[in-house]
Amino acid sequence: MLLTAPPERQEPVADIALRFVGRWWIAFAASAVFVVAGHLVIKAGLNSLPPLVHGSGLAARLLHAILQPQVLGGLLIYGMGTVCWMRTVSQKEISFVYPLSSVNYVLVVAASTVFFQEVVSANRAAGVLLIVLGMILMTRQSGETRQ
């Protein structure tokens, strides 16, 4: 007879959390969200800059832009997206996640029409779709299945 019951195999919460973070698609989704949001926030900040004094140089314009809190925040969000992207690439083959990342182009352009009322012409939309197609072609190997 067993006197001591075998200890229950219970995973520490930290381990469960780590396993969750370790899933490539979470890292990928986070990178897409942060990269797209970062670019949008940067553009929102640039749009809200007060008009500059006529004839101000490039350096003055840049300082003006960088000191805008939204621009700075957008850069940070974009940086977080880059970190998540590196994490994605370290967990999944780049040939698989790379074409997926072309969704960023579609999302940024779509969001620009919604948030900034930008007008996307048929040519611009077609151009973005060709870019997505090209990125899919770039990593898909012909005649060979890749894992």
Next chain:
Amino acid sequence: MNPKLMIWISVLLSAVAQIFLKRGLTNLQAQGERSPGLLGLILGVIRQQFIWYWGVCFVLAMALWLAGLQKLDLSYAYPLVSVGYVLVTFLSAVLFHERVDRQRWLAVAVICLGVILVAGS
């Protein structure tokens, strides 16, 4: 400077920056000890000239991006980033003699076509 020109230079610089970074990190790995420790790692990064080139290109690219984007639509400028893949493919073939197969050249052509359409829009 023309905002469109700023965006083009920015996009090309960030592609070049990626190549410098790749080169710098590869050199770092090649010469690195097994476990250099944090200080050793920092010193190694500082001594690696390609990582400095990367930093300079990256900062310049970011500055030009911000300056150019003030005057342009985001839906115009952002798709142009993809021209970086075209440049990286060319540079890999020319500088590093990497073999680029026919499908990859086709992909480059399709991306170029897309970029031309967006640039003209």
